[in-house]
Amino acid sequence: MSITPPEQKVWFNEPVEKTEVIWVLIALTWALIMFAMMPLWHLKGTQNMSNEAYRIQPDVYQARVDAFVEKFKVGEEGHAKTPVVRPPAGSDVYMMARLWEWYPVLELEKGKSYRLHLSSLDWQHGFSVQPANINLQVHPGIDEVVTITPTDSGDFGIICNEYCGIGHHTMLGKIRVVAGK
Amino acid sequence: MVAKPIFRTCGFTGLKIHDEAEKLIKINAVTAIVVLAVGGLFGLLVALTRWPTVHLLPADLFYLALTAHGIDILIVWCIFFEVALMYFASAILLQSRLATPKMGWVAYALMVLGAGITNWKVLEGNSSVMMTSYVPMQADPLFYVGLILFAVGALIACFIFLGTLVVAKAEKTYEGSIPLVTFGALTACIIAIYTISSGAIILIPTFLWSVGLISHIDPLMYKVVWWGMGHSSQQINVAAHIAVWYAIAAILFGAKPLSEKVSRCAYLTYIFFLQIASAHHLLVEPGLSSAFKIFNTSYGMYLAVLGSMIHGLTVPGCIEAAQRKKGFNNGLFEWLRKAPWGNPIFSGMFLSLILFGFLGGISGVTMGVEQINIMIHNTIYVPGHFHATVAAGTTLAFMAITYFLVPVLFGRELILPGLAKLQPYLFGLGMGVFSLFMMGAGTLGVSRRHWDMAFSDAPHAFAHAPAAFLMMGIVGVAACVAVVGGALFVLVIVGSVLFGKPVVHAPAAPAPAPSPVASYGNAEHVAVPGTFALALLFLTVFVLYYFVNWKYLASTWIMS
Numbered sequence: 001m002s003i004t005p006p007e008q009k010v011w012f013n014e015p016v017e018k019t020e021v022i023w024v025l026i027a028l029t030w031a032l033i034m035f036a037m038m039p040l041w042h043l044k045g046t047q048n049m050s051n052e053a054y055r056i057q058p059d060v061y062q063a064r065v066d067a068f069v070e071k072f073k074v075g076e077e078g079h080a081k082t083p084v085v086r087p088p089a090g091s092d093v094y095m096m097a098r099l100w101e102w103y104p105v106l107e108l109e110k111g112k113s114y115r116l117h118l119s120s121l122d123w124q125h126g127f128s129v130q131p132a133n134i135n136l137q138v139h140p141g142i143d144e145v146v147t148i149t150p151t152d153s154g155d156f157g158i159i160c161n162e163y164c165g166i167g168h169h170t171m172l173g174k175i176r177v178v179a180g181k
Numbered sequence: 182m183v184a185k186p187i188f189r190t191c192g193f194t195g196l197k198i199h200d201e202a203e204k205l206i207k208i209n210a211v212t213a214i215v216v217l218a219v220g221g222l223f224g225l226l227v228a229l230t231r232w233p234t235v236h237l238l239p240a241d242l243f244y245l246a247l248t249a250h251g252i253d254i255l256i257v258w259c260i261f262f263e264v265a266l267m268y269f270a271s272a273i274l275l276q277s278r279l280a281t282p283k284m285g286w287v288a289y290a291l292m293v294l295g296a297g298i299t300n301w302k303v304l305e306g307n308s309s310v311m312m313t314s315y316v317p318m319q320a321d322p323l324f325y326v327g328l329i330l331f332a333v334g335a336l337i338a339c340f341i342f343l344g345t346l347v348v349a350k351a352e353k354t355y356e357g358s359i360p361l362v363t364f365g366a367l368t369a370c371i372i373a374i375y376t377i378s379s380g381a382i383i384l385i386p387t388f389l390w391s392v393g394l395i396s397h398i399d400p401l402m403y404k405v406v407w408w409g410m411g412h413s414s415q416q417i418n419v420a421a422h423i424a425v426w427y428a429i430a431a432i433l434f435g436a437k438p439l440s441e442k443v444s445r446c447a448y449l450t451y452i453f454f455l456q457i458a459s460a461h462h463l464l465v466e467p468g469l470s471s472a473f474k475i476f477n478t479s480y481g482m483y484l485a486v487l488g489s490m491i492h493g494l495t496v497p498g499c500i501e502a503a504q505r506k507k508g509f510n511n512g513l514f515e516w517l518r519k520a521p522w523g524n525p526i527f528s529g530m531f532l533s534l535i536l537f538g539f540l541g542g543i544s545g546v547t548m549g550v551e552q553i554n555i556m557i558h559n560t561i562y563v564p565g566h567f568h569a570t571v572a573a574g575t576t577l578a579f580m581a582i583t584y585f586l587v588p589v590l591f592g593r594e595l596i597l598p599g600l601a602k603l604q605p606y607l608f609g610l611g612m613g614v615f616s617l618f619m620m621g622a623g624t625l626g627v628s629r630r631h632w633d634m635a636f637s638d639a640p641h642a643f644a645h646a647p648a649a650f651l652m653m654g655i656v657g658v659a660a661c662v663a664v665v666g667g668a669l670f671v672l673v674i675v676g677s678v679l680f681g682k683p684v685v686h687a688p689a690a691p692a693p694a695p696s697p698v699a700s701y702g703n704a705e706h707v708a709v710p711g712t713f714a715l716a717l718l719f720l721t722v723f724v725l726y727y728f729v730n731w732k733y734l735a736s737t738w739i740m741s
């Protein structure tokens with residue numbers, strides 16, 4: 001029994017039940033298929049994690065975001081008067097996290113690619129684009145660069161989904177995707 | 182001068198029980214159940230707040246309750262119960278004395294003190310940093326001190342377990358190899374030692390940082406080391422509750438492992454591979470390369486998954502074999518239909534096995550894929566997954582074995598047997614539905630650790646799909662059902678320990694006759710077609726769900 005010592009002194013020499021052998025082989029095959037899927041998706045799939053990230057001081061990042069906003073600002077939105085920024089397709093765009101806002105509002109064109117920079121000025125935050133359901137972790141001190149191509153138009157909420165203190169639930173930003181000409 | 186150990190003989194099992202070991206098992210198990218009750222209460226408050234139409238607590242209390250719930254259930258309840266199980270699997274199953282019982286009391290005192298301090302600091306309100314306590318968010322220094330003390334206590338308990346194995350071997354209380362259940366406990370113990378060391382490596386500097394002796398802790402490195410503890414600590418639970426499954430199969434059915442070799446090798450895969458696979462918590466972290474993520478999650482994780490898939494066959498398999506030997510041989514499933522479904526020891530164990538495998542296992546492996554994790558990370562899918570593993574899996578298995586331990590160790594009959602019969606179903610099915618709908622809401626993008634899914638005070642507007650609100654409502658109702666199940670458990674067990682009729686030593690179950698057959702693996706083996714059919718069903722669900730998620734991923738924004 002399982003609660004008594006095995007009946008043969010050397011358990012490793014005990015014979016194996018046939019059903020078990022078959023199941024181990026099936027399970028191993030399935031494990032190998034899953035093992036292959038991640039590298040395969042890097043080759044064939046179009047949704048992959050970025051490997052581009054740089055160490056950056058929060059104040060340096062903030063200066064870049066400010067310059068970016070100044071250059072491409074087209075308006076303001078929401079009761080916090082968050083600047084709305086419409087950068088050209090293919091360019092470097094910035095989204096900054098801090099307690100408790102996403103800054104600025106981005107206006108992107110559907111089907112165009114952008115190099116999106118993500119970083120935080122204070123704590124860790126979670127960049128969650130909804131309802132597209134893309135969820136990335138944002139760190140202070142790391143400038144993460146993801147090349148994104150929005151495939152649907154509309155207004156997308158940017159929810160913070162890494163707990164960051166009492167105002168966490170108010171940390172909601174926006175990306176607007178407009179249809180191209 | 183060491184006092185001569187005192188033993189008694191158990192009227193139920195005929196096992197020789199060391200008096201000091203018994204006392205330590207009882208106190209650790211009782212403390213665990215008290216913590217379960219407290220942690221469960223916090224869980225109820227959290228669930229009632231996330232139920233959109235109830236939305237009970239204000240934000241600050243919600244995050245406080247969530248921190249307390251996470252620490253008390255995921256760490257304190259599980260580890261206290263596992264310490265009891267380790268002492269049981271060593272001293273009692275090997276019929277040995279427990280090594281250094283005095284240190285056992287020291288370990289217990291440290292764990293109680295540590296858990297108390299951490300809870301006190303959380304309840305004070307300035308340490309709502311969640312169970313993960315990611316830097317640079319900071320808690321009160323004593324919050325970390327409490328966790329460190331608790332960990333040191335648990336570490337001492339691990340060494341007492343190992344010491345007891347040495348004592349039993351030296352004093353020849355058994356012959357040959359240790360039993361499979363003890364082997365499972367040994368696996369849990371080895372993983373625990375690794376885990377606690379990893380925890381010490383990260384929590385000690387964090388404590389020094391919180392009192393100002395270290396100026397900076399890198400958030401990314403913190404997470405890498407933290408998850409070396411965080412994930413593996415859940416593997417302690419898995420190793421322990423699988424040992425409980427095997428134990429219950431043996432206790433109720435006299436079941437033997439299909440083959441010792443396969444079951445033990447499956448445990449070995451946990452020891453060898455799982456720790457490294459902790460990287461699957463870091464799949465959407467910037468600054469870690471895909472090569473690092475894939476390397477660490479693939480070879481490590483899938484070999485450990487293989488181990489779990491093997492246990493998924495061998496545990497019901499050994500029950501089927503035992504039942505068929507007793508003559509329940511009609512069709513594929515007579516052995517299962519005729520199982521004692523009214524006995525909470527069995528129903529709790531079998532529900533734990535099914536829910537852990539189908540809900541916890543499949544969702545865990547799927548979200549552990551680098552790319553699929555993009556859709557799941559930090560959504561409420563994640564707590565959906567780990568409530569299926571820790572609540573419906575580990576906690577339910579621990580509840581089931583408690584129904585066995587009360588008469589054996591406390592010598593008391595269960596009070597309210599009708600409610601005891603109902604309890605595993607309420608708790609297990611409540612938790613099952615709860616987990617499933619949390620996963621559904623997570624797939625629709627609802628965040629975890631979030632007070633207001635309606636974003637009422639936010640500077641911009643965003644509305645989740647109405648289905649997400651509906652699902653969170655179902656989650657709230659299911660949580661209440663599970664909490665009733667949990668409360669019944671505490672009521673029945675505490676009531677039985679205090680007021681249960683003393684057991685008149687009646688060997689209730691006829692002692693399973695020792696079979697002359699050496700093992701099931703030889704020519705006289707019993708085929709287990711029913712279990713194999715269940716396993717194939719499991720695999721089919723797994724494969725379908727896995728590829729549906731890839732398909733769903735392919736429909737989101739293009740990113741690289």
Ligand SMILES: [Cu+2]
Nearest residue numbers: 125160164171
């Ligand atoms: Cu945030």
